[in-house]
Each structure stands twice: as C-alpha cells, then as structure tokens.
Amino acid sequence: MKRNKTEEILSSLDGIQRAGADPYLYSKILNRLAEPDSNGKRLAWSLAVALAVVLVLNLFTVFSLGSTSRNQPGDNATVIANEYGINLPSYY
Amino acid sequence: MGSESAFRELVAAYQDKVYNTVLGFVQQEDDARDLTQEVFIRVWQSIKTFRQDAALGTWIYRIAVSKSLDQLRKNKRKTGGLMGMFRTRPLPFDFHHPGVVAEKKENSVILFKAINRLPENQKTAFLLQKLEGMGQQQIAEVMDATESSVESLLHRAKQNLRKSLNEFFKNEKE
Numbered sequence: 184m185k186r187n188k189t190e191e192i193l194s195s196l197d198g199i200q201r202a203g204a205d206p207y208l209y210s211k212i213l214n215r216l217a218e219p220d221s222n223g224k225r226l227a228w229s230l231a232v233a234l235a236v237v238l239v240l241n242l243f244t245v246f247s248l249g250s251t252s253r254n255q256p257g258d259n260a261t262v263i264a265n266e267y268g269i270n271l272p273s274y275y
Numbered sequence: 276m277g278s279e280s281a282f283r284e285l286v287a288a289y290q291d292k293v294y295n296t297v298l299g300f301v302q303q304e305d306d307a308r309d310l311t312q313e314v315f316i317r318v319w320q321s322i323k324t325f326r327q328d329a330a331l332g333t334w335i336y337r338i339a340v341s342k343s344l345d346q347l348r349k350n351k352r353k354t355g356g357l358m359g360m361f362r363t364r365p366l367p368f369d370f371h372h373p374g375v376v377a378e379k380k381e382n383s384v385i386l387f388k389a390i391n392r393l394p395e396n397q398k399t400a401f402l403l404q405k406l407e408g409m410g411q412q413q414i415a416e417v418m419d420a421t422e423s424s425v426e427s428l429l430h431r432a433k434q435n436l437r438k439s440l441n442e443f444f445k446n447e448k449e
Contacts, residue, residue: 188440188444189437189440189441189444191382192382192383192385192386192389192440193386193433193436193437193440195375195379195382195383195385195386196372196375196379196383196386196405196406197379197405198376198379199372199374199375199376199383199405199406200373200374200375201291201292201295201374201406201407202291202294202295202298202372202373202374203291203294203373204290204291204293204294204308204311205294205308205311208286208290208294208308208311208312208315209283209286209287209290211312212286212312212315212316212319215312215316216316216319
C-alpha cells in the first residue's frame, strides 16, 4: 500500500505541461538592459557610505577636541621644570 | 538592429523552456520570473563569446540551471545562520506547479518537497528529465557529463526520493 503510494507520488510529474513565461518578458528584459549597470550602482553606494563614515568621524573628532578643556599655556613648562628641578623665572 | 530581432526570436523560442526549468528549481513564481529575465540578460551579454561547441539550446539550459542553483544557494545562506533570524523570506511552503494535472496536484506538492532535499546534481538531472522531458543524452550535454553518469544520477535520485517519501509516511503515521 505504502509502496504503491510512493510510486504514485514519484510519477505525479508524468504528463506535466510546461509552465508559461511572463507575456511581457521581452519588454522587461529590454528595460533591464537599459538600466545602468548594477555593479556601477553598488560601487557608487559603497563610496557614498564610506564618505559619510569619514565625515561623521571627522565631525566627532572636531567636537570632542573642542569640548575637552585645553591646557593653560605654560602648564607643560611647569611640569618639565618640576621634573628636572629647575626654577622658572618669575616675571611678576 | 538585426541582432535585436534575432534576440527577440530567441527569447520567444526559449522563454517557456527557461521559465519552466527555473520554476522547478526555485519553486516560487516571482523568483522564477526574475531569474528568467537574468538568464536572457546573460545570453544577450555573452552571446558574442558563445562558442558553437554546444548547441544554442544546451547553452541556454546551462545558464538557466546554473542561475537556479546560485539562487538556491543564496536562499539557503539568507535563511541559515544567525542572520537568517532577521530575514523575512518564507520557509517551506507548498509549491503547486501550474502544469500538473488536477488529480496529481496533491502528490506533486509532496514530490517537490522531496526533490528539494536532493543533492544539486541529482536534482538537476531529475528536474530536466521530468519537467523538460529530456533524454539522458540531452541531460548529459546540459550538465556537461557522460550519459552513464546521468543514468546513475537519475537512479540515485529516485532511490533518495523513495527514501524521503517513506520517511514522510512514517512521520505522518506518528
């Protein structure tokens, strides 16, 4: 019984009719052939994304540098002077 | 201009054969329509490099089979792995081939599911035989294989399909 059913299923594609393609296939192919190259499009998008990332990173760097407190002029000189035991001249 | 009209004739002559073949592989009408377009775009782009060591029809079938297998691999990658969880493509579904006679429709749905589990080369040989009515020699030309290897592929395909169908009945009973 099971064997018969298996064989019945196996032969279910016998006498199958060919499925018909889209009647507008040819004009769709022509439209796709007229489109710009999809590889070129992909490259343009990749370049745009890369440029946007670089721009965002630059802006981030500029703003983060701007927000950190800057050293007062002379601070570095004092640190070095203390390190080497030099007395810095006072102008006052 | 001449090549355009020749291309139009070529599309008219092979469109149903190509669509029917790719439909058997991808089992989705939208995908099959897109793939059919891609097959003919490839034909248009590479017709100049077509060497006549194979018949034109064989060459077109080769493109159709290779595009279909690529699409299946792509679908497998999309639905597999971690990223598969985020894809929306529907998984196993019932495929009703429009050319199957009414009283065999239900059985053919089960058969197409079993066909999906076959290895690529067995699936190709079986589908070309069943859907396109090709003989072993023609299948061998499309698959660039020998007739005896096609005979063996078809034999193993039927064995594997029987095995899958028996498992299907076993699971159905449980």
